[in-house]
Amino acid sequence: MLRLLAERSSDSDLRGSPDPEVLTALRESDVVGLVVPKRFGGSGSDFLKLNRTIAQLAYYDPSIAIIAFQHLAVCARIVEWGTRWQQEKLLPELASGRWLAASAWSESGAGADKKNLSTSAEEHSDGRWSVSGGKAFTTGAGLADVYLVLAQSTDVRDAESSYGSYGQSFFLVPADNPGIRPDTGLDLVGMRSSATGFVQLHECELPGDALLGPRDEAGSIIAEVKRSGATLGAVSLGIAEAAWDLVHEFARNKGLLGHQAHRHRLVELRARIEAVRGVVERAGSRVSEHPGNTTLYSKIFAAETSEEVVQALSRMLGSTGYVSGNPINRMQRDARAVALMGPTNDLSRELVSTSWTV
Known part of the structure; x- marks a missing residue:
C-alpha cells in the first residue's frame, strides 16, 4: 500500500x-x-x-x-x-x-469548542431517535459507511466546560440512512484528497441502540479521547520527515552537502523532527502523569514545529521549490492544515490551561 x-x-x-x-x-x-x-x-x-x-x-x-x-x-x-x-x-x-468510519462533530457555527451545536437529536416515546442538522469539515465524507455524529440531545448548555457542553450525545449513523447526505464539494487548500466536506442530516430516523455511550454525556467520551494518546501530531511527524528526506536528497544531488552551512542546517532541522517524534511517542505510550495533556502538547508542538521545519526546508530548495509541481508545496499546505484540525491548536492550549485550575 x-x-x-x-x-x-x-x-x-x-x-x-x-x-x-x-x-x-x-x-x-x-x-x-x-x-x-x-x-x-x-x-x-x-x-x-x-x-x-x-x-x-x-x-x-x-x-x-x-x-x-x-x-x-x-x-x-x-x-x-x-x-x-x-x-x-x-x-x-x-x-x-x-x-x-468517520467523525462528524464540527459545525460551521459551533466554534472549535463544539459548544453551540445546531444539530439536534429528538427521542421518541418508543426509544427511537430523529437527528437533524449539518456537519462541516467531516473527513471521509461520502466515503464512510458509518458516521459518529455529535448532536444536542437535551437543550441544556454548560457554559463552563472547555469542549462541548452538557446535553450532547453521540450517535452511530449508517451512511445508507435515507436522511443523510454527504457533500464533498469543499475545495480545500491542504489535505485536498481527504474527502473532507459537509454532511447534512434531515430527520435521520435511528433506533435506540444508535446512541453511543450515555445520553447527554458526550463530554465524558471527548475527555477520554485526549487521554487515549492517539494524536494528529503523528501526521505532522510524517509530513516533516518526508520534507526532510526530499531536501536532503536534493542537497546530495546538487553537491550542497559539501558546504558546512547546508549540513548544519539539515542537522538542526532533523533534530527538531526527532523532538517531534519524542513527544508523539510519549503521547502514544501514555507514560506521563497527565496523559491527556501530553496528547494535547504533542498536537500543538508537532503541528507548529512541522510547519516551521517544512517552511525552512522549502527555502533551502531555492527556486526549485517555487515550481508548483514540487512536492514541498503540498507538504507546506498539509502541514498547515494539521494545526487547524480539531482540536485546533488554540483550543488545545485552552484545554490544557483550564485543566490546571481544576
Whole structure:
C-alpha cells in the first residue's frame, strides 16, 4: 500500500479527491483493524502503534493518513463505549475494511469548542431517535459507511466546560440512512484528497441502540479521547520527515552537502523532527502523569514545529521549490492544515490551561 500511496498522492492532491485504488488498498490492509480487539478481527494494538502507523502513512500521503486516523478514532470509541451489541455488529465490519468510519462533530457555527451545536437529536416515546442538522469539515465524507455524529440531545448548555457542553450525545449513523447526505464539494487548500466536506442530516430516523455511550454525556467520551494518546501530531511527524528526506536528497544531488552551512542546517532541522517524534511517542505510550495533556502538547508542538521545519526546508530548495509541481508545496499546505484540525491548536492550549485550575 505504501508504494501505491507514493505513486498516487500527487495526482490525488491535484484532483482533490482520494484515489479509488488507494482506498481499496487501505480497506484491505491491516491498518483499519489496528485498535480493534482480536476477538472482533482486529490487531488489538495500542496507541503507540497507532501513532507510528499514522506517521508512516502521512510520510507518503497525509490525506489518507487523516482518513485512517478518523476511522481508527471511531473504532476506539466503539471499543471503549459501545454496547456488546454495537461491538459485535460494527467492529468486525470496521476491522475488515468492509466499512470505513468517520467523525462528524464540527459545525460551521459551533466554534472549535463544539459548544453551540445546531444539530439536534429528538427521542421518541418508543426509544427511537430523529437527528437533524449539518456537519462541516467531516473527513471521509461520502466515503464512510458509518458516521459518529455529535448532536444536542437535551437543550441544556454548560457554559463552563472547555469542549462541548452538557446535553450532547453521540450517535452511530449508517451512511445508507435515507436522511443523510454527504457533500464533498469543499475545495480545500491542504489535505485536498481527504474527502473532507459537509454532511447534512434531515430527520435521520435511528433506533435506540444508535446512541453511543450515555445520553447527554458526550463530554465524558471527548475527555477520554485526549487521554487515549492517539494524536494528529503523528501526521505532522510524517509530513516533516518526508520534507526532510526530499531536501536532503536534493542537497546530495546538487553537491550542497559539501558546504558546512547546508549540513548544519539539515542537522538542526532533523533534530527538531526527532523532538517531534519524542513527544508523539510519549503521547502514544501514555507514560506521563497527565496523559491527556501530553496528547494535547504533542498536537500543538508537532503541528507548529512541522510547519516551521517544512517552511525552512522549502527555502533551502531555492527556486526549485517555487515550481508548483514540487512536492514541498503540498507538504507546506498539509502541514498547515494539521494545526487547524480539531482540536485546533488554540483550543488545545485552552484545554490544557483550564485543566490546571481544576
